[in-house]
Amino acid sequence: MATGFSFELKATDGKARTGVISTPRGDIRTPAFMPVGTAATVKAMLPESVRATGADILLGNTYHLMLRPTAERIDRLGGLHKFMNWERPILTDSGGFQVMSLSGLRKLTEKGVTFKSHVDGSRHEITPERSMEIQRLLGSDIVMCFDECTPFPATEEQALESMRLSMRWAQRSRDAFGDRPGHALFGIQQGSTFREQREESAEALKSIGFDGYAVGGLAVGEGQEMMFDVLDYAPDMLPVEKPRYLMGVGKPDDIVGAVKRGIDMMDCVLPSRSGRTGQVFTRRGVLNIKNARHQDDPRPLDEECSCPACRNYSRAYLHHTFRAKEIIQSMLLTWHNLHYYQDLMQGMRDAIAAGTFAQWEADFHAKRAEGDI
Numbered sequence: 001m002a003t004g005f006s007f008e009l010k011a012t013d014g015k016a017r018t019g020v021i022s023t024p025r026g027d028i029r030t031p032a033f034m035p036v037g038t039a040a041t042v043k044a045m046l047p048e049s050v051r052a053t054g055a056d057i058l059l060g061n062t063y064h065l066m067l068r069p070t071a072e073r074i075d076r077l078g079g080l081h082k083f084m085n086w087e088r089p090i091l092t093d094s095g096g097f098q099v100m101s102l103s104g105l106r107k108l109t110e111k112g113v114t115f116k117s118h119v120d121g122s123r124h125e126i127t128p129e130r131s132m133e134i135q136r137l138l139g140s141d142i143v144m145c146f147d148e149c150t151p152f153p154a155t156e157e158q159a160l161e162s163m164r165l166s167m168r169w170a171q172r173s174r175d176a177f178g179d180r181p182g183h184a185l186f187g188i189q190q191g192s193t194f195r196e197q198r199e200e201s202a203e204a205l206k207s208i209g210f211d212g213y214a215v216g217g218l219a220v221g222e223g224q225e226m227m228f229d230v231l232d233y234a235p236d237m238l239p240v241e242k243p244r245y246l247m248g249v250g251k252p253d254d255i256v257g258a259v260k261r262g263i264d265m266m267d268c269v270l271p272s273r274s275g276r277t278g279q280v281f282t283r284r285g286v287l288n289i290k291n292a293r294h295q296d297d298p299r300p301l302d303e304e305c306s307c308p309a310c311r312n313y314s315r316a317y318l319h320h321t322f323r324a325k326e327i328i329q330s331m332l333l334t335w336h337n338l339h340y341y342q343d344l345m346q347g348m349r350d351a352i353a354a355g356t357f358a359q360w361e362a363d364f365h366a367k368r369a370e371g372d373i
């Protein structure tokens with residue numbers, strides 16, 4: 001682990017682990033869920049509200065911030081923490097995933113990716129070296145290697161070529177990152193759904209040496225069953241004493257299944273993005289508040305939830321504000337969903353520490369099967 005960073009495993013229960021990542025900007029309780037703060041904001045949330053949901057760390061997107069307002073401007077203004085008024089840990093992604101999913105006119109070569117901004121059409125280039133520079137300028141605490149997220153489906157040949165490119169970029173990312181006390185660099189395992197390639201990728205990353213290891217190339221359309229098939233073996237290939245981060249996951253049952261298989265950190269836009277569309281996550285499953293059935297319902301979204309939406313507002317009110325397109329709807333549903341996700345993580349941390357994860361998981365699924373939400 002980089003100086004100023006440490007990961008302490010507190011307990012395990014089967015493959016599930018709970019622990020603490022200590023960083024100069026604060027501790028991260030694992031398993032951890034990272035809300036996504038794409039353009040230097042978790043949409044519809046004040047930073048103090050994000051903290052109130054229980055988040056210890058949030059994610060920033062290199063691709064968005066390099067285009068607007070630019071990493072150089074954020075650096076001149078004191079870095080991303082000061083800029084967005086979040087002084088706790090921030091993990092930034094490398095830009096690799098979003099440049100392939102959001103930009104136009106892309107050209108991928110051994111050097112990196114040139115592309116056209118989706119904001120103003122300007123031309124840009126990301127390389128491992130440039131990605132490390134951008135993430136340094138942002139001041140993020142956990143930096144991600146620049147990689148290619150192998151598209152799904154991929155043939156064995158396509159996946160192998162993609163993975164090996166990412167491993168060459170991982171070495172370049174490590175070399176460009178240099179020695180930055182108080183900052184960590186995470187490598188990203190690729191190899192799609194091919195076990196031998198996952199092994200080759202893990203060995204390559206371990207020989208380079210990172211402060212944490214991500215399982216990449218998943219949650220890209222393979223579906224939960226195939227994702228779990230990969231997670232049944234891929235995390236075990238990574239160093240047991242370092243944090244394992246599953247990128248872009250996921251729905252609550254995805255998260256539970258990933259923690260069960262040894263994952264320590266996750267991020268996903270789902271709770272925040274879906275909150276804005278009326279989708280609500282509860283202990284009994286998912287509901288959509290725009291459904292007319294809620295218009296006279298005086299109950300809270302979730303009887304067991306202590307968030308401001310559930311403490312102070314009825315489903316009827318939330319249905320009304322959704323229909324009326326009132327801004328408070330996005331605020332309250334985002335807050336609730338993020339609070340629910342953090343309660344889910346806390347529940348798993350407590351269960352793993354108590355050695356009762358299997359029972360906790362059974363209860364999690366049983367409540368969702370009861371329906372009547």
Ligand SMILES: CNc1nc2cc(C(N)=O)ccc2[nH]1
Nearest residue numbers: 097149216217218219247248
């Ligand atoms: C939403 N799914 C998702 N899969 C991801 C994979 C990567 C990756 N670098 O393999 C990054 C972000 C990702 N987001």
